[in-house]
Amino acid sequence: MDSGKQSYFQIIINFNFLIPIKLIYIFIISKISTSGATGYFVEYSGSAFSNLSMEGRMTVCNLSIEMGARGGMIAPDKKTFQYIKGRKFSPKKNDWDKAMKFWETLYSDEDAKFDKEFSYSSNEIEPMITYGTNPGMGLSISKRIPSKNLKTTENISYKKSLDYMGYKEGELMLGKKIDYVFLGSCTNGRIEDFRAFSSIVKGRKKSSRVIAWLVPGSHKVMNAIKEEGILDILENSGFELREPGCSACLAMNDDKIPKGKYVVSTSNRNFEGRQGPGARTILASPLVAAAAALTGEITDPRTYL
Amino acid sequence: MTYEPFKILKSTAVPLPMENVDTDQIIPARFLKATERMGFGENLFRDWRYNQDGSLKNDFILNNVNFSGKILIGGKNFGSGSSREHAVWAIYDYGFRCVVSSFFADIFKNNCLNIGVLPVQVSEKFLSQIFEEVYRDPKTILKINLLEELISIEGVKKFERFSITPYKKNNMTNGYDDIDYLVNIKEQIENFSSKRIF
Numbered sequence: 001m002d003s004g005k006q007s008y009f010q011i012i013i014n015f016n017f018l019i020p021i022k023l024i025y026i027f028i029i030s031k032i033s034t035s036g037a038t039g040y041f042v043e044y045s046g047s048a049f050s051n052l053s054m055e056g057r058m059t060v061c062n063l064s065i066e067m068g069a070r071g072g073m074i075a076p077d078k079k080t081f082q083y084i085k086g087r088k089f090s091p092k093k094n095d096w097d098k099a100m101k102f103w104e105t106l107y108s109d110e111d112a113k114f115d116k117e118f119s120y121s122s123n124e125i126e127p128m129i130t131y132g133t134n135p136g137m138g139l140s141i142s143k144r145i146p147s148k149n150l151k152t153t154e155n156i157s158y159k160k161s162l163d164y165m166g167y168k169e170g171e172l173m174l175g176k177k178i179d180y181v182f183l184g185s186c187t188n189g190r191i192e193d194f195r196a197f198s199s200i201v202k203g204r205k206k207s208s209r210v211i212a213w214l215v216p217g218s219h220k221v222m223n224a225i226k227e228e229g230i231l232d233i234l235e236n237s238g239f240e241l242r243e244p245g246c247s248a249c250l251a252m253n254d255d256k257i258p259k260g261k262y263v264v265s266t267s268n269r270n271f272e273g274r275q276g277p278g279a280r281t282i283l284a285s286p287l288v289a290a291a292a293a294l295t296g297e298i299t300d301p302r303t304y305l
Numbered sequence: 306m307t308y309e310p311f312k313i314l315k316s317t318a319v320p321l322p323m324e325n326v327d328t329d330q331i332i333p334a335r336f337l338k339a340t341e342r343m344g345f346g347e348n349l350f351r352d353w354r355y356n357q358d359g360s361l362k363n364d365f366i367l368n369n370v371n372f373s374g375k376i377l378i379g380g381k382n383f384g385s386g387s388s389r390e391h392a393v394w395a396i397y398d399y400g401f402r403c404v405v406s407s408f409f410a411d412i413f414k415n416n417c418l419n420i421g422v423l424p425v426q427v428s429e430k431f432l433s434q435i436f437e438e439v440y441r442d443p444k445t446i447l448k449i450n451l452l453e454e455l456i457s458i459e460g461v462k463k464f465e466r467f468s469i470t471p472y473k474k475n476n477m478t479n480g481y482d483d484i485d486y487l488v489n490i491k492e493q494i495e496n497f498s499s500k501r502i503f
Contacts, residue, residue, distance in 0.1 A: 034325060035382040038411045068385065068411055134325045134385065157324040157380065250334040250387075259357070271329040271386055273352045 019048055019125065020196060020285035021056055022188060022266055025063045026128035030138035032118070038068030040115065043108060049074050054083040059187045066135045066268060075107035127301055129264075130283040131173055132161040133272050141288065141300050145171050164272055165280050166260075173282075173298050180263035181212040181293040182275070183286055184242075185249040188266035189217025191224045193286045198233045200290035200304045206238035207296035213255060214239055215247040239293070251276045264292040308421030310480040314402055314449040315459070317374030320439045321366055326379050327386030328413065332395040334387070345391055346398030371443040378435055379406040384413025393420045403449050405456065407432045418473045419482045425449060425456050431465040434458065451477060 029036075042064045049057060057074045064072030081100065084090045091099040126140035139146070147169040148158055162168060167176075183189075183197050194216065206212060214234065216222040222244055225231050231241065248255040249267040251274065257263045259278025266289050267274075270281035282298070291301035336348045354365050361368045377396065383406040384392065393416045396404065403423045417424040427435070438445045438458050446459040451474065457464035469477070476486065487494070 034385050035408060035410065038382075038408070065388065065412070068382075070411055134327065136325075154324055154381075156322065160323070250329075252334045252337065269327075269329065269386060271327045273333055274329045277333070277352050277357060 020287055021052070021059050021063070022283065022285035023125065023128050023287075024048060024060065025066065025187075026130060026135065026138035026283060026285075027120070027125050028118075029067050029135050030128065031120070032067050032136075034066060034134050034136040035068045037064065037116075040069050042067075042069045042072045043114070044072060044074050045108075046119075050077065050079075053192065054079060055190050056192065059190070062187055063268060076103055127285065127288050129173055129288060129298065130270050130281070131165065131167055132158075133164055133270055133281075134161070135268065135270060135283060137161065137270075138283070139173065141298065142174060145169055145173065174300065176298045177209075177262065178264050178282065178292050178297060179209070179211065179261040180248075180257050180265075181210055181289050182215070182248045182257075182263055182265040182267060183289050184213065184215030184217065184247050185265075185267035186217060186246075187268050188286055189215060189221060189244070191221050191228070193266065194221070194225050194230050194234075195228070196286040197290045198230045200287055200301055201237040201239065201294060202233050204237055204294050204304075206293050209296040210293050212239050212293050213242055213248055215242045215255075216244045218244050248275050250274060251279070257281070264289045264298070307482045307485065308397070308480050309402075311402060311421060311423050311451055311477045313452065314375060314423070315446055316376050316403075317372070317444060318376035318378050318405070318435070318439050318447050319366055319372045319374055319401075320378045320436050322378075322380050322436055324380040325382045325385055328384060328389050328392035329386055331384070331392040332389065334389075337389060337391050342394045343398060345395035346400065349395040349399045372439075374447075375401055376403045376405060376447050376449065377401045378432070378439065379404060380432075381406065381408045381429075383409050384417075385410040388412040388416070390416050390420065393417050393422050397422050405432070405435065405447070405449075418469075418477065421477070421480065423449060423451060423469075423477060425467045427456060427465050427467060431456075431463070434463055438463075 044060055049060060052060065061072035061074065081103065090096070126142065128138050129141050130138045131145050145167055183193065216225060222241065225241065234241070246252060248257060248265065256276030257279035258276065260280065262280045262282060263275055264282045264284050265275060266284065266286050270283050273279065275281050287301040291299040291304055330350060330353060332345055332348055333351050336345065336351065339345070350365070350367060354362060354367050356362055366372055383404060392413065397420055401422060403425060404417065405425045405427060407427060407429045409424050409426060414424045435447065435458060438461060448457045448459055454467055454469060455464055456467055476482065
């Protein structure tokens with residue numbers, strides 16, 4: 001293997017609450033493109049990432065591949081060590097001390113030079129969604145689908161993508177009708193995603209035009225959803241849980257979105273046919289997915305916060 | 306030897322001037338359940354190639370009798386998305402031995418090199434020349450000389466160099482994958498891991 005290059009992203013947050021990971025992801029990829037980090041390892045730093053739980057950090061690193069990267073990493077801190085300590089395969093006793101000594105060296109030097117550096121601040125970040133058929137085709141929820149005057153092959157791909165979605169350049173995404181909502185996948189099937197989703201739908205009712213599939217990432221998450229009372233909130237709002245698994249992320253089992261239908265999905269990929277032949281995927285965070293489930297259309301979740 | 310060694314390939318080519326061709330298009334996930342590498346070629350570009358009733362889509366390039374060959378020409382960022390090896394298996398099984406593009410997704414590229422499909426990265430300019438020549442005359446022959454790292458369009462004397470790491474070049478010309486390589490350096494790996502705690 002050739003060693004990877006390095007790329008450094010920093011996101012500085014001025015908000016007091018956590019930014020949904022899927023929002024960060026669609027935002028970064030809309031800036032960097034699906035090939036912008038090809039060949040690189042990406043180091044994420046800044047408070048947007050240090051504020052995240054370990055599960056959240058792993059999710060961010062997992063998503064690095066969507067911009068072409070070989071891998072993603074976040075320097076270890078107290079949260080990391082706390083997470084590892086006492087786990088089944090973690091070093092014990094003396095080995096733990098030795099390991100800690102080594103792990104504590106695993107951060108980039110202050111004067112480290114990277115091949116590419118990006119820095120964003122939170123005032124640039126709004127709720128994000130995708131409008132096309134690759135994760136790089138994302139925009140702020142209140143913006144219009146870009147009109148592009150591109151050269152041949154790019155233009156063919158862009159037009160084909162919009163045709164597939166049934167959208168046109170210049171259209172507003174807000175208010176577009178949707179048919180399905182999928183909350184789940186390896187990157188958004190965590191307990192905190194269900195907490196976020198339920199925070200929006202609590203005390204409200206699911207739109208009757210929407211079929212919603214809520215799929216925990218694991219049985220552990222499903223149990224937590226029950227124990228924390230989230231299941232009651234969801235059921236009162238007209239939602240039900242499905243069995244943990246990949247479900248509609250990649251249409252390998254029967255959880256397929258029918259041809260031509262629109263799904264607001266918290267999964268990673270919006271490629272043609274990814275969620276079923278002819279399915280039209282709009283990627284979004286659990287908050288955006290929850291707002292869409294209530295109204296049956298693309299809705300800014302901030303109206304419910 | 307895992308696949309047929311690759312040294313010099315002369316063939317006609319199939320043009321697919323799309324950008325960001327992702328692995329879900331190359332082989333949709335619903336066809337990934339097979340445990341053998343054979344047979345994926347049948348479903349290569351499944352949803353672009355067939356209608357839902359299984360009939361052929363006449364406007365797709367693989368269904369155009371004028372175009373055939375062992376070389377696939379794709380647009381920028383070819384092979385993005387899921388890291389599924391099956392995408393390359395499908396390309397190989399269909400009969401392609403080489404994909405030419407101006408940019409490859411990283412994992413796809415490495416899967417290619419491991420499975421016996423040579424990814425040849427050329428400039429945007431040369432890629433447009435290839436598309437142009439192949440569309441003008443579908444019988445245009447491309448010559449991929451891995452030994453000299455040279456791709457040429459026969460007849461019109463246009464060529465360009467491409468690069469490959471010496472390690473991957475050695476593997477490709479011998480038909481080896483990474484496992485063949487790792488097995489050879491087992492002793493060094495054991496030596497390294499004995500010095501680590503975990």
